[in-house]
Amino acid sequence: MDERKRAVAEDCLAQAEAGTMAFPQIVATLMMEGFESYAIDFRRAVATYYMPDGDSIDVPTHRIDVRVAPSFDPTRIQAAIRDAQRQVPGYTYPGFCRTVASAGCAGYVVSFSGRRALYLGRTAETLVEHFPD
Numbered sequence: 001m002d003e004r005k006r007a008v009a010e011d012c013l014a015q016a017e018a019g020t021m022a023f024p025q026i027v028a029t030l031m032m033e034g035f036e037s038y039a040i041d042f043r044r045a046v047a048t049y050y051m052p053d054g055d056s057i058d059v060p061t062h063r064i065d066v067r068v069a070p071s072f073d074p075t076r077i078q079a080a081i082r083d084a085q086r087q088v089p090g091y092t093y094p095g096f097c098r099t100v101a102s103a104g105c106a107g108y109v110v111s112f113s114g115r116r117a118l119y120l121g122r123t124a125e126t127l128v129e130h131f132p133d
Contacts, residue, residue: 006057009057017093019092027110037109037112037113040109043107045062062097065098066098070122074119078129104125105121116128
């Protein structure tokens with residue numbers, strides 16, 4: 001993976017964590033750079049960014065201060081997603097991560113071409129969230 005692509009991925013993650021770039025901007029930026037998807041793993045505190053040719057890079061994320069709950073609560077996860085989409089007052093990406101992890105989300109995968117995110121529980125429960133139109 002070339003250094004430019006790594007820098008773009010690192011910058012998008014840093015801006016998400018700082019609240020200076022919203023999800024739609026992050027997706028557009030990563031797509032323009034040629035990425036096809038990314039995955040966030042809350043238990044390992046790592047983001048993995050994937051290229052169509054199979055190349056990938058890992059970028060450390062902030063470590064959330066809650067454990068991933070053992071039971072998966074799709075209703076709470078979906079409520080957190082809706083808050084993120086509406087950018088409700090007080091929304092932060094680190095807060096979103098804490099909320100979904102405490103609702104049993106161990107991580108998620110975002111597919112740009114599939115226009116969806118797949119949220120995963122500790123025992124492989126899933127919630128599919130399609131990108132808004």
